Amino acid sequence: MQPMGTAQPLGAENDLYQTAATPDITSPKGFTAGGVHCGIKRKRKDLGIILCDVPASAAAVYTTNVFQAPPLKVTQQSLAVEGKLQAFLCNSGNANACTGEQGLLDAFRMRAETAACFGLEEHRVGVVSTGVIGELLPMDRISQGISHLAIQTGKEGHEDFCRSILTTDTCIKAAEVSVVIDGKTVRIAGAAKGSGMIHPHMATMLAFVTTDAVIEPPVLQQLLREVTDETYNMITVDGDCSTNDMVVSMASGLAGHAPLTPEHPDWAAFRAGFAHVSRELAKMIARDGEGATKLVEVKVTGAPDVVTAKQAAKAVVGSSLVKTAVFGADTNWGRIFCALGYSSPLIDPEHVDLAVGPVQLVKDSQSTGVDEALARRYLEEEHVRFHVHLNQGEAEATAWGCDLTYDYVQINASYRT
Known part of the structure; x- marks a missing residue:
């Protein structure tokens, strides 16, 4: 199972950012990641985390399916407090969808145990699940997995995280660019999963975008929504819209430039780079459609x-x-x-x-x-x-x-x- 490569950008945008030969979700300053096998799946990694050293500006876009899974509701609640996250926990193999009140309690438990394990405030933790619908999570196994993540998470955790979020995917999916803002190098990196139940207006896909850019949560939210409409919402594999899909972005602000807004002179470069990462992830998901050859x-x-x-x-x-x-x-x-x-x-x-x-x-x-x-x-x-x-x-x-x-x-x- 090899990672999909990223295509080189075309046209004038090529001058606005540079693509990375080996994408890494931890490349932006302040981020670490990890992934472990906790026992939801029989053998493969099934629990992963992205961590930030500081509270990061955060934004998310969610599925339009009315059967929205409990983890998405918990993440929405977290972001509603101040628009910042320091950790995002993801399990694969079980969607925790259509699981009633117990499913919601389990999603809150995932958030609480992650916060306690990593010394964070609960509202600065997001959670998401992907996999089979209608089954309760094996919470004892997930609890043990969270404690193992505390030991194994680090700057070398990119591949482990990427593998931990996969379901029927045949490969990991990642993209990264760098842009220059106020003379400083800013990195934008992304990782995603998705292979089936993919349809415009999101799908059984998850995408995570990290950056060390300085950007306030409302500006990041608007950017993410616009780029999602141009990229993730323009792919389809089978016409089925999932209960669990989400795109989330976290910005550490550690690059140290002036805050980004559409009025910033380097906004066009940042937006182009951000869109490139999302577009490449979207194309990788489409190409890796279940059973696809083209x-x-x-x-x-x-x-x-x-x-x-x-x-x-x-x-x-x-x-x-x-x-x-x-x-x-x-x-x-x-x-x-x-x-x-x-x-x-x-x-x-x-x-x-x-x-x-x-x-x-x-x-x-x-x-x-x-x-x-x-x-x-x-x-x-x-x-x-x-x-x-x-x-x-x-x-x-x-x-x-x-x-x-x-x-x-x-x-x-x-x-x-």
Whole structure:
């Protein structure tokens, strides 16, 4: 199980930040991490923590599923006190979702025991769980695991943490950039998990972003919400929206520059770097979809507005018929047009262009007559890009997903067995 690498940024943004060759969630000043096996899973690590030396500005975005799991409610309560966290505890293998009052008590217990073990105030601890829904947590095992984390957490804990949060993932997912703010180097690092039950408006995915930037909680919250809409909310694997997904960011402020706001002269660099980390994590989640063999990217340009562009991109990348066509390298572009047709009533059906990679298949909603063998060869590649031009305006959006394979059915048919 090897970590996924991060792609190099394209365009003018490349001058605003530098990507790290070996991403590490502990790279920003003040952060440590760890992960252990406590016995929720049979063998693999299943309990992890991110720690900060100081109370860090924090922000979070949560699933829109109405069956929101108890740990998310506990984290929301923690953040409501002062918008700061010093620790974030995550278990995998058990979602602690649909577990009633006992599930909520267990989530509070996780928070309290973590705070006591690390000498923190309870409201400065966040918790989250991921895994099977409807089962109570083995709290005695988790309690022992928390005490083990106190011994094993440190600057070398990046990989242990990343592995501790995985469920059906095939690899760890991490990204990191550095930017220059007021002449000082600022690092932004992220780690994530997610493979199935992935759909826009969050999913059974968790993402953690750390930085040593100086930024107040309300500014960080607004940034995280905006970037989430551009990245995590633009991926889909199977159309199912989970009960447990969360993106959380912690900023230690130890870089020592002037506080960041949209008015700061280096805000554009920080925002671009922050967005790059989240975008790369989102793409890794999409590529690691359960049973997937290909990353699918759909870029929609020429839309009348951003909403239409997003709706169109997500409809295409989420279509089961499109996903199976990509799996089979089938150039049946009618499936893409079908998805575009139900995505938004604002789309003009007479003037749509479509290309798969460098091969233009459709011009003004009519086949170009190109040799489909060219497109079929491109569809056999690991990263498949579709470009849809609506010829109606200047708005654009990009969404990511994966192909739909036989293995997806097999994995989910035996998820608990």
